[in-house]
Structure formats: C-alpha cells, structure tokens
Amino acid sequence: AQSVTQLGSHVSVSEGALVLLRCNYSSSVPPYLFWYVQYPNQGLQLLLKYTTGATLVKGINGFEAEFKKSETSFHLTKPSAHMSDAAEYFCAVSSLVSNYKLTFGKGTLLTVNP
C-alpha cells in the first residue's frame, strides 16, 4: 500500500528565508503526488501536483516541488517565506488500486517569524 512520510511535524522559518518541507513516499510504481495547504479553520487547498512529464512542478503562491524518483521524494520549496505562508501543509500520494483514493501524510505546520 502507498504511504507518505512528512519529515518534521513543525518547521519554523524567518520571513524571507527559504522554505523546505519534506515528503517521501512509498509506492511500487511512480505515483501521482500532491501538496495541499490548510489555513486555520479552513479546508485543504491544492498547491500543486505531479502527474507525468516535467519533474519540477510550479504551484500557486510561489511554491514548487520536484519529483525525484531515485529518492522517492517530492519536497516542497519556496525561495522566500511570507508571513501569509503560515499554515499546515499536507503531502498526498495516489492509490494504485482505487481511481479515487489519495493517502495523506500527517502534515507539517509551518511557522513564519517576523
């Protein structure tokens, strides 16, 4: 079964610093991969996704992620953190047996300090 590991339940950065949120997946074949963001008292919003093609994927709000098959990773980055980036971020991997199921990681809470 597919699984997702997000290293670090809490990441703290200074405003203007690089943001790096780590995601590793377990899958017998290259999966589809997603990053979602959740602001307080809201649902999850899709940031970006990798399906096929270019391994560097650009998303909304200046975020991007790179699919590295050899490392089974899909880390999320942003060159310069904004205060408004403070939120919880979830990595998700597609299922091999269901057309509809995604498996989510436990999430990483990003704090941005002034």
Next chain:
Amino acid sequence: ETGVTQTPRHLVMGMTNKKSLKCEQHLGHNAMYWYKQSAKKPLELMFVYSLEERVENNSVPSRFSPECPNSSHLFLHLHTLQPEDSALYLCASSSGSGRRYGYTFGSGTRLTVV
C-alpha cells in the same frame, strides 16, 4: 455559490443525538468524498461516491452512514456517536479520477461530541 459548501460549520451533539452533515458541490464534479481529520493523525478516507465506484473504509463504524442522492450532494448521517468521533469532517469532490486530478475540499464541519 461556488466550490464545495459544507453545513453546518460547527456542531455540538450529545452521544444519543442524531444529526446530519451536508455537503454540496457546484463544480460539476462526478465524485464526492468524506474525510475525517483528527489531531496528530493523517486524514482518513471514510467514503467515496462516484458513478463507477463506491468505496467504504471498513474501519468506519456503522454509526456513520453516508448518503449521496445525486452527484452534487453528499450527506453524512450521525447517530450514537462517541467522544472520540470529535474531529473535523471534510467533504471533497473531484472531476473524474481523484487519484490523478486531486480533490477540491470544503471548509469542513467541526464536530464535538459531548
């Protein structure tokens, strides 16, 4: 209205009550989902409804009962819940394969069982 709308946003219920959560999507999607989000745990898929597939997580207790009268509406009927059922319940929808295209989430219903 646009997107995925969930009502109510907050619900407090006793263990002997019966209540229902409602979800409506205005995106023309053809699959809908219920996820449970508990603190410190990954999102848990409870139910999927689509034209091709209905998926139930076998670990979901029978005190949760889904209903999907059409492709735009999804309900979660609740009865004789336990305090450990307190969580954020998220509805989502997708156009076609959720595993390939990802989901659009609603803002969730915060459920507290007392």
